[in-house]
Amino acid sequence: METFGNSHTRAGRPHSKLAVTLGAAVLVAAMAIAPFSAQAQTQSGQGGSASDKVDTLGAIKARGYFICGVAGDRPGFSFPDGKGVMQGLDADICRSVAAAIFGDPEKIRFTSLTSLTRFPALQSGEVDMLARFTTWTLTREASLGLDVASVYFYDGQGFMAKKSLGVKSALELDGATVCVTQGSTSEANMVDFFRAHNLALKPIVIEKIEQVRDALANNRCDAYTNDSTLLGSLKLSMGPAGDEYILLPDVISKEPLGTFVRKGDQRFFDIVRWTYIAMLTAEENGITKTNIDTFRKTRDPQNQRFMGETGDLGAALGLDAQWAVNVIKAVGNTAELWDRTIAGLGIQRGVNRLAKDGGLQYAPPMR
Amino acid sequence: MTALNNDIQAHNRRATMLGSFVSNVAVRRFIWQALAALALFGSVFWLAANLHHNLAARNIASGFGFLTREAGLPIAEHLIAYTPADSYFRALLVGTLNTLSVAFWSIILATILGTAIGVARTSKNWLLAKLSSIYVDLFRDVPLLLQLFLWYTILQKLPPVRQALNPVAGVFLSNRGLSFPVVDWQAAHGWTLLAFVLCLLATTLYAKRASRKQLEEGRAKSFWPVAIILLVIIPLVVGFSLGASTNLDMPQPKGFNIRGGVTVSPEFFALLVGLVIYNAAFIAEIVRSGLESVGRGQHEAARALGLHPKNILTWIVFPQALRVIVPPLTSQYLNVTKGSSLAVAIGYQDIVSVATTSMNQTGQSIELVGVIMGVYLTISLSISLLMNIYNARVALVER
Secondary structure, three states: OOHHHHHHHHHOOOOHHHHHHHHHHHHHHHHHHOHHHHHHHHHHOOOOOHHHHOOHHHHHHHHOOEEEEEOOOEOOOEEEOOOOOEEOHHHHHHHHHHHHHHOOOOOEEEEEOOOOOHHHHHHOOOOOEEEEEEEOOHHHHHHOOEEEEEEEEEEOEEEEEEHHHOOOOHHHOOOEEEEEEOOOOHHHHHHHHHHHOOOOEEEEEEOOHHHHHHHHHOOOOOEEEEEHHHHHHHHHHOHHHHHHEEEOOOOOOOEEEEEEEEOOOHHHHHHHHHHHHHHHHHHHOOOOOOOHHHHHHOOOHHHHHHOOOOOOHHHHHOOOOOHHHHHHHHHOOHHHHHHHOHHHHOOOOHHHOEHHHOOOEOOOOOO | OHHHHHHHHHHHHHHHHHHHHHHOHHHHHHHHHHHHHHHHHHHHHHHHHHHHHHHHHOOOOOOOHHHHOEOOOOOOOOOOOOOOOOEHHHHHHHHHHHHHHHHHHHHHHHHHHHHHHHHHHOOOOHHHHHHHHHHHHHHHHOOHHHHHHHHHHHHHOOOOHHHOEOOOOOOEEEOOEEEEOEEOOOHHHHHHHHHHHHHHHHHHHHHHHHHHHHHHHOOOOOOHHHHHHHHHHHHHHHHHHOOOOOOEEOOEEEOOEEEOOEEEOHHHHHHHHHHHHHHHHHHHHHHHHHHHHOOHHHHHHHHHOOOOHHHHHHHHHHHHHHHHHHHHHHHHHHHHHHHHHHHHHHOOOOHHHHHHHHHHHHOOHHHHHHHHHHHHHHHHHHHHHHHHHHHHHHOOOOO
């Protein structure tokens, strides 16, 4: 896990000040100049509201590849491997949609986005979809013009502290200095938690995780707060020094990480949502990447529909009859996805198991 | 001849009547400028209208309504009272004040350090001149962001809070910052401060009069006795007569941190040190160029008059050098202010940091980038204005 520390340098991310400016500039420029295309679309339509004419699927097919926004710098979620191929949970969620549309998971381009540029990039149409460990919240759906099509990961915010402090619970952090990385829901969650329990807080808001790691090692802050999976992978990436820290048992927030699409294109929303449900259904029914062809001659009507042998599920979505088969052949079912990506961080699947195994993941019927 | 002249005059009159608008240079200039202004405003308006239309078409909320909503942001350092229950407006105000405070101190300290090094570079002392030239080359060539990381890391290597250095009673130095005692503020302290400020003004006036007298009479008059009475004794008398308490709010190590007193955070200090040291290198070069612009004849003439070398610098060389120094110094001050926006990298919450966090919470990127731009524009224009007024005072008066 040495890769973690190198992630930012290797991914060659532009300095974030630049990213802020760029992100804002992209949005302003796109919104200010875009009317040409927007008006063109309105004129070519046959009346009705603007939302009827947005055709993301058509645009993707015409372009020949699917553009997906990821972080590109977080192992387990999206991080380029030795050959420069994007790997991780977010990356494979993106590939599953490409497979559903084209039957080929490699007809895809990844765009690396920071937490600041992610929404402007999606809003302005620079990417078709966002799978960038982004938490589903009311404000993001209601006022950013976005919709969450599926929740593919249930995370929660926790604390990591030095063992030598002798702290056993986050409730003992009264008056502590807590580091937090900028650009996510974790700042606000931390404040809510300390206010709710009437604890004094000295926050340090730092932009990058590298500086947080130094601050923690030098005792500048007593604790660090972020999503539990991130804390786990940070602890792991520290090697032997990681043993000096404990993850406090308190989980102070719900972080359902979802796939984000633009509001107003119901067809594309349905494709993203049901592509994920297809992967869940495959896990429920024991269909995997390797054994899927043995289900061709299945007698189970449910699996027959899944395999596209009967029914017209694909046509209903505007896709090929084999769409679900293509998804599983490309990335496998949800269990395979987990084992290949997040499991490597040393994190238990917990609530991310299927409902029948005691988790939260549940597939509505595909019929 | 007269007939020909009449013809010419008639022709000219006709031309004036027909093409007076186009042939008149002033009118023509006005038309072009009006057209240019119209084109500029037209395109700005067009872009703004399209922006609005597209935001609405994409269901993205816009407007400044969010400013009155509860922010819920964590802000560690605030010059005015702030809790997470305050509004986004107040949070942004806190961020702006943090930017102003670090920029203010950086400009003052960088000017002092930069001037000292600039003077040292022109010194005849070989070691002094060499050391200051090494300083300039070293700190001017390394990017500011890297220097900030360096200072921040060094400050973090101070002992942890439970082993804080305690050089003098009540003063604690640790990697949580420098804590020192302050007086419990009362109204009496306010009056004492007011008395001090008034006495400071009086001292300045007195010093001006004293130096004018010296020019007239040729004899230096000592002004320190008056200054001490004005600056020390009068404020103390005011303070004691109103019964200002001398109780100190002492910092005490308690729990995770040091409580009480005033604490200067490592984040603020690292940013301050970084900005001062980096910009002092540039200011030193500006000062040196100013000093070297003053002709050798001025030095020689002053020496011929028998002036002390110290007085040559302050009375002869510096006033003339300022004409060259002030204009580039203005743009360096703007760079100090803008450089403070790197604060977020080392965890100091300036306007950029607070606005960026607000952007994440509200999604109102365009409005908040507008706020950041407005804040920097206001600060920069104010600095330019003040420096232009000062420049007008030191500039060569041409008669």
